[in-house]
Amino acid sequence: MTRDPSAQPRSVEDHAGLVARMLEPLSDEPAMESVPLDRALGRVTAGEVRSEVDLPLFRNAQMDGYAVRAADVRSVPVALEVSGDIPAGHTSPVSLIPGTALRIMTGAPVPTGADAIVPVEDTELVLGRDDDLSGAIVEIRRPRERGEYVRERGSDVRRGDVLLAAATRLAPRHLAALAAAGVETVSVRSRLRVGILTSGTELVAGGKPGFGQVYDANGIALAALVEEAGAIVSVRASSGDDPEAFARILDDALHRSDLIITSGGISKGAYEVVREVLLPRGADVTTVAMQPGGPQATAVVGGMPVFAFPGNPVSTQVSFIVFLRGPLRAAAGLPELKPREVALTEPLRSVPGRRQFLRGLLDGEGAVVPVSGPSSHLVAGMARADVLIDVPAEVEALQSGAAVTVWTL
Incomplete structure (x- = not known):
């Protein structure tokens, strides 16, 4: 389903709400699994862990x-x-x-x-x-x-006491405590399996790009973002602009994933392969009133949520951070990374009518310095930033010292 071109762009809040609702079935009753300690780093405990011994074991x-x-x-x-x-x-x-x-x-x-x-x-x-x-x-x-x-025996923890609370993300210090108590395996929340599909004949995954080709930065960026959010990458694949080829990698990913993220191929021009394949499957293709990341699409294919992001590297990363990072972290049992207010170190201007997510760098005093430009292809500029500066759609200019909301990258 494509939205009426004359319709107003969807707000960031409305689209984020849609994404969250699509993911609710995956986070309502998280599955659990038991893993050995040497594979438990970064996992989240499914329940509290009680010690079966006194620590120390003896005087x-x-x-x-x-x-x-x-x-x-x-x-x-x-x-x-x-x-x-x-x-x-x-x-x-x-x-x-x-x-x-x-x-x-x-x-x-x-x-x-x-x-x-x-x-x-x-x-x-x-x-x-x-x-x-x-x-x-x-x-x-x-x-x-x-x-x-x-x-003294038991001066650290007594048998039956809580060793680790539920929803603890396991760091090295937690694993040390478990090992000291003789724990060999720990019950953790299962991780969502995320399929990552990039599209575009111009993409080169390895080797040297030819004329008119570019390296596929989005595949590696999305994989890293997914893992940082507590999920795992089940499939990572790429196709050119052939709809049949994209449909094949999509159908393969559906069998091995809990949700799918695609990058590229959803704009209004020609050769938009993701749009072409997802529309007959009931996709909602829309424009969100944000920059970068305006073109967005969602679909439920075979009961599985699919989230289609625009293909420019910064647009892809911003889309994930704004729409998917929070729900995936919640499903993994990880704490929310809440936006916060800081002061601008210098004036900035913004395009009216669209909510801007500009790149910024926090200085040593907790204020933010805008870095790079607003364009969605400036991936090196994105690398120099550590926050996104969230500028409301109605704001055209901000002065030095003004309070702005920032999102941690």
Whole structure:
């Protein structure tokens, strides 16, 4: 379905609402899967994870030094017989004889009867050698209170306590905690499978472009955006301007994806292959009152949502950020990247009647500097930016210091 050319362009808010409604069935009841820890980085926990063990697993030494009874080192200096040695990884229980000390390494089990660790820096071995503790005597030079440098069992987390909350995006520190608790697999939200289809005879995916050809920047950009939003790329394919060829890669992607994104081929000129293939399948081809990214199309093909973006590199990226990034992050359980207000460092002008998404760079003081121009082909200029400056359709000019809304790139 093509909108009446005389109709007013659709607003950004209305089109974003349409996209969100199309994706609601995919995010209402997210699926879950269990993955090993070495493949869990960046995934989102499907529910809270409770520890099945105490951490630490046993009382252990926080420092290299000597395990003692605090009562035996209240008056210093004091010389104590060294009755043994406990390295890290020692697997047999040991008891401390009152009035003696046991040399102990960091992480080693604290012997029964000991209630403090004297760091090695506060001691001197006055008899015996480090490699032979037979008959050794250690002088303790500083008193210690009960519990000093002793890590008690369960002082970090108790068995049954929540180790990680639900909807936690797993970072290295989370994986370390899971591994320390003996967790080998973790239940996470399944990721949406996104098919990415670019179109245009002019596109070259590899090798050197010939005259009139360009590198396919949109395929790699969309794949990166999809993965950053918590989904996975199920298919990445490209076709020229032949409708049959595009229909084949579309039908293949439908069998392997949860949604499809296309780039290019939806404008009003000739050789608009995506438009030609999707219109008979019920596509809504429209113009959104924004720049870049005005031409937009949506369709439901075989029950699967398809989102068609314009083909200029900046238009493709802006379209994804404005319309798809939020819903995909929500479906993945990731936090919303909310637009925020900052101040302009210099004046800017905007085209009236269309909401502009200009490129900007935040300075060290939290204000934004416009970079590059407004054109949708300036992909290198987009790379120099770290935000989009959102200029309302009714605004023609803004002065330096004016508050503007920015979207994080």
